[in-house]
Amino acid sequence: MNVHPSAGIVGEYLQPLLHTYLLQGGSLSTLAQHAGVSEAWLYQPPNTVNVDQYLALMSVVESLTCDPYLGLQIGTNMRLQNFDFLGYALANASTLGEGLEQVLAFESLVHNLGTSEVKKESGNIHFIWHSQYQAHPISRHLSESVLGGLIHLARQLAGKSIPTLEFTFIHQQYAKTTIKEYQRFCQGQCHFNSNQNSILLAEEVLAWPIPQSIRQALSSIQPIADNQLDTLTPLKKKQLLQRPTQxxxxxxxxxxxxxxxxxxxxxxxxxxxxxxxxxxxxxxxxxxxxxxxxxxxxxxxxxxxxxxxxxxxxxxxxxxxxxxxxxxxxxxxxxxxxxxxxxxxxxxxxxxxx
The missing domain is CATH 1.10.10.60 (Homeodomain-like)
Structure with missing residues (x-):
């Protein structure tokens, strides 16, 4: 398990951002040149990356791709292996609700971009994310990547789409985006200029079980998650997670x-x-x-x-x-x-x- 400083993220958390950039036809050499890092650094990031460096890299990707939905795209490309120990904890959960408990418990081991809380409201669950960088120029994409990544992880674990009642964002809607596209991704209502970044779900959804077939697909990493995390490289973790056992x-x-x-x-x-x-x-x-x-x-x-x-x-x-x-x-x-x-x-x- 990677233990990082108070203002850092685990290196694997960079991968969804890089993957999003490459899927849009970008080259690592161009990105490295504009970001002021080496290609080798992008190929194999350090165990811990400074938050300022991560946000700067996201800003460079935004300028190179001009993608108005960059944050949502990053969220869509998130995988369990990008979350270090939290990914293994999620693989052990039996329901989506248990998985959410793991997020609250271990989020700080992955990044210090913000903190999460959960409130129960009349049969619904309100997941609220408090960004530490709401005033940053890239905050729009950051918030959308975090909330989008959370719901995408839930889809991976449940093996199906996750209906939502509402997404809210503190930032304004960007002029080049459409509500229809946001609602297609969120699969529920989406509102901007809110007082919080949040997802509203029916409480029954969190009781949905994580199918046995999906848990079995991750079962090969459980002994390692328990006993050998410190000895595994990110590449080995990725290889284990991708074994075709379903x-x-x-x-x-x-x-x-x-x-x-x-x-x-x-x-x-x-x-x-x-x-x-x-x-x-x-x-x-x-x-x-x-x-x-x-x-x-x-x-x-x-x-x-x-x-x-x-x-x-x-x-x-x-x-x-x-x-x-x-x-x-x-x-x-x-x-x-x-x-x-x-x-x-x-x-x-x-x-x-x-």
């Missing part, structure tokens, strides 16, 4: 969840993501007594219930999120599954939880 169906379902966040899942896209041919995917699904459309429709049904119960997304936005071309198609699909329309379902669940 069952085929679980992997396929996770890919469908990911593609639904990006657009419309297709057999060809999923096959490419899994490094297999569409014919192989079809054959293996048939052997398992399933099919691609069956898996897609089951996931759509599950997510539709979650969004209607636990998010403030409009039914039109939900239908788009689930890749239906028209709301009427979504309404027909939902009623065929649940014998009620989406609006009737949402009203029933609100009465139930009142």
């Amino acid at each position: 069952h085929f169906i679980d992997q396929l379902q996770q890919q469908i969840h990911l593609e639904l966040m990006r657009g419309t899942p297709t057999l060809a896209k999923i096959a490419d993501n899994l490094g297999q041919t569409p014919r192989t995917i079809q054959r293996r699904l048939t052997e398992a007594g399933s099919g691609f459309q069956i898996e897609l429709d089951n996931i759509r049904s599950q997510l539709a219930e979650d969004y209607l119960r636990y998010s403030t997304m409009s039914i039109l936005d939900i239908s788009a999120q689930l890749s239906f071309k028209e709301q009427s198609s979504f309404n027909h699909f939902f009623k065929s599954r649940f014998d009620v329309t989406p609006l009737q379902y949402r009203k029933q669940k609100k009465i139930t939880h009142a």
Whole structure:
């Protein structure tokens, strides 16, 4: 485990920022030149990086990419291995709620960019992040990367999308961004000029279990997390975390969840993501007594219930999120599954939880 000074971050926490930059066609040599560091430093950052240096690097990436959603993109690229010991603690959690407790307990071992607190409010959970650098010029992207990273980690652990009731940010909305894009990422309402950076979730969502298949995928690192953390290099940790131990169906379902966040899942896209041919995917699904459309429709049904119960997304936005071309198609699909329309379902669940 890396122990860092009071104004530092663990070196692995740099990786989502660098990955975001490289995905947009950037080169490390250009970044190194503008940031005043060596390429070797970027390839293998020290165990501890000064916060000022991290924020300066984020500022350079912003200027080179001109990406108005840079913070959210960084959050999307965060992985458990970027969080040092906290990542291993999250891998041990059995529910999302337990995972949140680990964040509160071990956040300071990863960075000192800010502090987190949780408040319970009428059946909901309010996660609030207090930035230590709210006045910094890059604070907008910093706050969005932290909150975006938290919800993205929750998606990784749950193996599916996480519906939210509300995201709030202290900063103003940047002129070149759209509320629609923020709400697509947040999967709930998003507000700016607030008095806090926060995420509001239904308390029931935190009771969701972390699937056994996902915990098994991380099980190989548990003895090391307990006994050998000090002897592992960041590269070794990454290799252990990436071992392909999940069952085929679980992997396929996770890919469908990911593609639904990006657009419309297709057999060809999923096959490419899994490094297999569409014919192989079809054959293996048939052997398992399933099919691609069956898996897609089951996931759509599950997510539709979650969004209607636990998010403030409009039914039109939900239908788009689930890749239906028209709301009427979504309404027909939902009623065929649940014998009620989406609006009737949402009203029933609100009465139930009142």
